[in-house]
């Protein structure tokens with residue numbers, strides 16, 4: 780996988796390349812521009828709450844969830860989010876499925892409004908994702924670094940800049956053995972939208 784510009788901050792491990800597939804120019808610039816504008820204007824963006832050490836805190840980003848019926852997304856306040864597929868999102872889902880041969884029934888949208896928005900270290904590891912989930916992650920707008928660290932060895936870290944229109948597939952044992960995040964940035968950043976297509980059981 781030579782297109783991968785993974786750089787490691789410590790030369791202890793090679794990043795296991797069977798855990799990722801990457802297409803830097805999955806969408807053309809025009810397609811990516813159009814989709815970004817469409818989602819900024821039409822998605823029902825909400826700020827969800829999450830438990831952090833016994834306290835409920837607002838997540839530092841906005842989210843929206845679309846999917847087949849019965850694939851609800853908990854907002855943390857007792858409510859759930861679920862929106863019916865728009866034609867744009869459904870055809871994007873089908874295009875990814877056709878090209879890569881995976882299946883998805885929902886998509887989580889994250890909107891990072893500026894450099895202060897982030898997602899903390901986590902694994903997408905829940906029983907409803909099943910074992911070894913395949914997650915397709917499409918990025919639009921501001922390039923942000925997607926960081927990985929090995930769960931049992933935090934010094935093993937990798938960072939992958941995800942530009943406008945790029946698609947990253949996370950698979951295999953990635954969610955089991957690695958955590959990922961989008962860190963806050965000290966330099967100012969424009970908005971970024973990330974879409975993660977998922978299969979909920």
Ligand SMILES: O=C(O)CCC(=O)C(=O)O
Nearest residue numbers: 889898903925961973975
């Ligand atoms: O914004 C991203 O690139 C990743 C988002 C993410 O990890 C998640 O929503 O689980």
Ligand SMILES: [Fe+2]
Nearest residue numbers: 901902903959
């Ligand atoms: Fe994630």
